[in-house]
Amino acid sequence: MTETEDSFLHLTDIPDRTPLVSVTGADDMHAALAGLQARWGMVAPVDLEPGVPGWLVLGHREICDVMRNEGLFSRDPRNWRWNYERLLPAGSSLRSMLSPGRRAAYYEDGPEHRRLRAPLDDAFGSLDEPRTAAMVREICEGLIGQFGPRGRADLISEYAIAVSFLSVAGMFGFREKDGLALLRCVGEIFGHGGDPETGLAEMDRIVLDHVRERRARPTEDLTTVLAAHPAFEEDEEVVHSLVVAICAANEMLVSWIAATLRLIMTDPRYTGRVSGPRRGLDDALDETLWREPPIANLPARFALTDCELGGRVVREGDALVMGVAAANADPRVHTEDEWFETGNRSHVSFGVGPHACPAPRAGRLIVKIAVESLVQRLDLRLAGPDVTWAPSPWSRYPAAMPVVFTPTTGAAAHGRRRVPREPASSIGGA
Ligand code: HEM
Structure with missing residues (x-):
């Protein structure tokens, strides 16, 4: 079939759609993305899950066009032609990820999105960063105190997951017991053990109790700001917004911490360069955002009408996945000049347009302290040849990162915080 002929083919009629997971799971993800682009151009046919078709948008300009144009590309899953209530298999993580009818900014367009988004922007705008930094540092110290004397650890299950989740739960003011229950729910929602829909229902219940408690007894945390925000019309909206924020944050933070640690090691x-307040750590954080973005493929937008994108015909109701990793590597946003590259901030790792992440500062604060705390205390070396990855259509989520280091002495006093015991593969992966 010629390029011109297959440009007009309907998504479901293209037989050789690439499974998204084979791209993120490839030994060399960037080579796999380049192969897709060479075959299809900037918009490639993929399977989100077996038999569930969508387009993967690979170009930087094309992704910005889609994410900034909500009049043409909706965030609301009710605009997906795929009748997933009927067609998606039970247990598919797409069911809970793209639940129609949930009342949060994430699932809305236009004025309704802006109304539900305002409380998030206000809450993160009011975040007490020095206090949050102190809390994250204490969490990191506690965890390092637990495995430090041992001289070896798995930095995913014993550190990255725990730091991310405890920090986010702390920002929202959850007790540690509820934070750990939420962590189990997130694992279920993303299809790593248990039932996604049960996990989502349980998460809604825990969060609703917490919202009611904060309304009755306000304190200094983000839940208190959200629970009192005048833009929310009912508790369901507060709960759904909090659930999205917790799920979105956890996955991203773990991936970013892991990828930065791997780069540094x-x-x-x-x-050997990244220790103390040296400039190298910020460079490593930025390089990771460009090269190994926490979410490689971002779900999803839904075409509101038949249109052309990147030379391909997209039909009303088609799903489009944003190829963040591919867009970041797009030569059209890079230059050969190292000076210009240093100040280049055009990556799309925090999204663009109305749905761009409301918490990039909070995210960076947590990840920076998590990495800094480790490299200041331990002379880390990978224990094996490399990291192992948990397969997911959306990210190169790390399954394990065993390291060795000189055992610490006198650190056990910090080790009072409990570490979640779930295996790494049971958490995240969306
Ligand atoms: C404290 C940690 C974080 C929180 C609470 C958080 C929360 C959120 C929320 C609530 C949204 C949905 C906003 C909307 O639809 O209007 C969002 C979007 C997003 N976040 Fe974050 N996030 C965090 C960290 C991160 C990190 C570390 C990254 C990656 C580096 C990231 C990348 C994104 C992206 C790409 C989107 C856009 C999604 C889209 O447009 O489809 N987030 N985040």
Whole structure:
């Protein structure tokens, strides 16, 4: 079939759609993305899950066009032609991820999105960063105190997951017991053990109790700001917004921490340089956002009408996944000049347009302290040849990262915080 002929084919009629998970799971993800682009151009036919078709948008300009144009590309899953109530298999993580009818900014367009988004922007705008930084540092110290004397650890299950979740739960003011229950729910929602729909229902229940408690007894946390926000019309909206924020944050933070640690331990430009307040850590955080973005493929937008994108005909109701990793590597946003590259902030790792992440500062604060605390205390070395990855259509979520280091002495006093015991594969992966 020629390029021109297959440009007009309907998504479901293209037989050789690439499974998204084979891209994120490839040994060399960037080579796999380049292969897709060479075959299809900037918009490639993929399967989100087996037999569930969608387009993967690979170009930077094309992604910005889609994410900034909500009049043409909706966030609301009710605009997906795929009747997933009937067609998606039970247990599919797409069911809970793209639940129609949930009342949060994430699922809305236009004025309704702006109304539900305002409380999030106000809450993160009011975040007490020094206090949050102190809390995250204490969490990191506690965890390092637990495994430090051992001289070896798995930095995913014993550190990245726990730091991310405890920090986010702390910002929203959850007790540790509820935070750990929420962590189990997130694992279920993203299809890593248990039933996604049960996990979502349980998460809604825990969060609703918490919202009611904060309304009755306000305190200094983000839930208190959200629970009192005049833009919300009912508790369901507060609960659904909080659930989205917790799910979105956890996955991203774990991936970003893991990818930065890996870069620091394996890349000769960083090994031995990133300690203390040196400039190298910020460079490593930025390089990771560009090269190994926490979410490689971002779900999803739904076409509101037949249109053309990147030379391909997209039909009303088609799903489009944003290829963040591909867009970040698009030569059209890079230059050969290292000086210009240093100040280049055009990556799309925090999204663009109305749905761009409301918490990039909070995210960076947590990840930076998590990495800094480790490299200041431990002389980390990977224990094996590399990290193992948990397969997911959306990200190169790390399954394990075993490391060795010189055992710490006198650190056990910090080790009072409990670490979640779930295996890494049971958490995240969306
Ligand atoms: C404290 C940690 C974080 C919280 C609470 C958080 C929360 C959220 C929320 C609530 C949204 C949905 C906004 C909307 O639809 O209007 C969102 C979107 C997003 N977040 Fe974050 N986030 C966090 C960290 C991160 C990190 C570390 C990254 C990646 C580096 C990230 C990347 C994104 C992206 C790409 C979107 C856009 C989704 C889309 O347009 O489809 N987030 N985040």
